[in-house]
Amino acid sequence: MSHPLALYGWDAGWEAEFAPFAEQGLLPGRVVRVDRGLCDVITATGTVRADTEFVVPRDPMKVVCTGDWVAVDPEGSDPLFVRALLPRRTAFVRSTSSKRSEGQVLATNIDHIIICVSLAVELDLGRIERFLALAMSSSSGDALLHKSADSWESGAQPVVVLTKADLVTDPVTLAYLVQDVETAAPGVPVLTVSAEQGEGLDVLAAVVSGGTAVLLGQSGAGKSTLANALLGEDVMSVQAIRDVDGKGRHTTTTRNLLALPGGGVLIDTPGLRGVGLWDAGVGVGQVFAEIEELAGGCRFHDCVHESEPGCAVLAAIDSGELPQRRLESYRKLMRENQRIVAKTDARVRAEIRKEWKRRGAIGKAAMEAKRGGLR
Structure with missing residues (x-):
């Protein structure tokens, strides 16, 4: 029994x-x-x-x-x-809004991280990449759960769910939107769902039936509506969304754990206004795996992919192989994560200072060379 x-x-x-x-x-x-x-x-x-x-x-x-x-x-x-x-197997953590170097645990012992993105508003691919970087760096205790090379470091499988798919009536447009998200989320399942019409729910229910799933996303992303659809009853309250920007007030104010009728457990969370990285270097590397791979072909091992000769990443930008938006998003998340880690790691702080001095010296040399040419 x-x-x-x-x-x-x-x-x-x-x-x-x-x-x-x-x-x-x-x-x-x-x-x-x-x-x-x-x-x-x-x-x-x-x-x-x-x-x-x-x-x-x-x-x-x-x-x-x-x-x-x-x-x-x-x-x-x-x-x-x-x-x-009891010791946690996994935990989804973001940095707090305070200036102190603290993390906030949003959910623990999770197997699937469902990132909800509304199709009622314009897609924010950078935000999706940010969520994924955190999802792929979710940790257990003080160490990551290292698995095989083709599995996620956190032990939790991220899934992007595009909600309110019924609002995109043109199938060609919907296909392009899905393709854009798949480019921003390489290797991550991307599902389209309409909770109102019941489309795609059977696929999502099958995904989350084998463990604990947490719903994440901005307020107005349709998390509570999706939770009700998976539960088969109106357990979570739902509020109207503003037509002007697709946003709404926080329907869910606490994190709630609920058993699903088809198997599995669901954790619904309040809408997240801010998603600060927390020691997400591993996750950023996985989200932008193609950039990390290209970087291996750069002439210099410490190439920052800005103006260095022989940079394979910039060459990929010029050829159209790599979108400029992806590189800018990668740089932004890497800088932010480095600042977070530096708050508690003296070695990283020293590396940042060293890099600042190096860039300052390069800038000074370039300025002197320019002045010499003018003379």
Whole structure:
């Protein structure tokens, strides 16, 4: 007979991790919602409300989050506490909006990262690349889950879902939009879905049925509508979207974990206004794999692909093999990620200062050569 929590992702691996806590008489459960130091935990006997006071860490990256597996007090305890947090397999992390070098965990123990993009507004390919860079760098604890070369470093498979496909009535136009996204998301499945008309839902349901999926995207991307369609009922509230820009207020205000009727678990998240990178160097490299590959053919190993002679990346731009937009997006994300990492890594800070001095020297030499020519 299967475990009552199997519906929420419980397996032999989690059972082995939990064994020491079982000996203490604690119960296993999965966090379905967190709210101001309290959390709702689904256990074998139902949902309980528990206090997280005993697992408040100094590290903000290790606070209890939706998707976590925890050890809680047995029924009858008053009050009820979360006593321990089981090691995470994966975590989706972004940088906080503060100036401090902190990350914010949005969801944990996920198998699929569903990036929702609305077709009701103009596509922002740069934002899609940003989401993918984070998705491909999602980490477990302090280290990435390294797998085979053809699998994602995070262990979580990213999927781009183009929502509100019914608003694009011309099939040729839709095909071009999908092609643009596939170029920005090499190797990543790109699905078109209309939750209103039920188109493409069967394919997406099959993708997410084998584990835990998290829905990510801007406010107005249709995440809650999509969640309701996958759940087969109106669980998540939905608000009208402004016609002028396709945006809406945050329908979802907390992260919620829900079991899907066809199998699998879904985590719906509030719309994200900002998506700051957090130690996403690996992810950026994977999203722009063609640029990393081209860079191997540059004359200089430290080529920054700006004006150096023998630059294979710039040659690809000139030939039309590589779009200029892709290179600019790559540079932007690499610079941003380097700044984030430099806040906590002295070696990276030193490398940045060294690069600034090198560029300053090149600029000074060019200016002197120009003045000499004028004379």
